[in-house]
Amino acid sequence: MLKANNISKSYNDLQVLKNVELDLMNNEVVSIVGASGAGKSTLLHILGTLDKPDAGSLTINGYDVVALSANKLAKFRNSQLGFVFQFHNLLPEFSAIENVCLPGFISGKPDAEVKSRGxxxxEILGIGARANHRPSELSGGEQQRVAVARALINDPNIVFADEPSGNLDSKNAEQLHKLFFDLRDQFKKTFVIVTHNEELAELSDRKVEIKDGSILYA
Structure with missing residues (x-):
């Protein structure tokens, strides 16, 4: 599904990633772990096409995404990849359902179809009754579930999550972790999660550890 070969990335004189090699398969939960500054988020952003490597290749579902133009890459990202971040990134002026539907509207799908799916x-994520509430009216756990629904709205192959439970209390973090595995089983998605949470990492199908910009094991 995803193949990264010899990925390297530097910022000025600091080399953050060094010849990283990684394959991702269908229907697995992969945790990326390591100390702060090891290169975890940089790798996630490159795998998710939010940033480009200085060297190396990245193939997702047969597409050489590094070679795609900016417009084609944006369309590819919108249709095939989903994202969940630590601080939700929900638009405060929009309701939960409106936030969920935004990527679907951007993709050009019929509004009625997008709203129905949203x-x-x-409902699947257990917050159907909160659909018309704005983010400020939702708990942290509810906001993160809205973010997960938004990540799934276009039926992506891979969902990338950067410290998704880092801003949640232990109960909501545990519920979110369970949710990822339930969604893997229900929707047959691959989840790639940068995390400091050891419990989540140990539960994952695979744990990828990065140290000083290199993968120790995958």
Missing amino acids: KELL
Whole structure:
């Protein structure tokens, strides 16, 4: 599904990633772990096409994404990849359902189809009754579930999550972790999660550890 070969990335004189090699398969939860500054988030952003490597190749579902133009890459990202971040990144002026539906609207799908799918996802995630509430009216756990629904709205192959439970209390973090595995089983998605949470990392199908910009094991 995803193949990264000899990925390297530097910022000025600091080399953050060094010849990283990684393959991702269908229907697995992969945790990326390591100390702060090891290169975890940089790798996630490159795998998710949010940043480009200085060297190396990245193939996702047969597409050489490094070679795609900016416009084609944006369309590819919108249709095939989903993202969940630590601080939710929900638009405060929009309701939960409106936040969930935004990527679907951007993709050009019919509004009715997108809204129907958005409502369905919120129901599956247990917050259907909160669909018309704005983010400020939701708990942290509820906001993160809205972010997960948004990541799934376009039926992506891979969902990338950067410290998704880092801003949650232990109970909501545990529930979110369980949710990822339930969604893997229900929707047959691959989840790639940068985390400092050892419990989540140990539960994952695979744990990828990075140290000083290199993968120790995968």
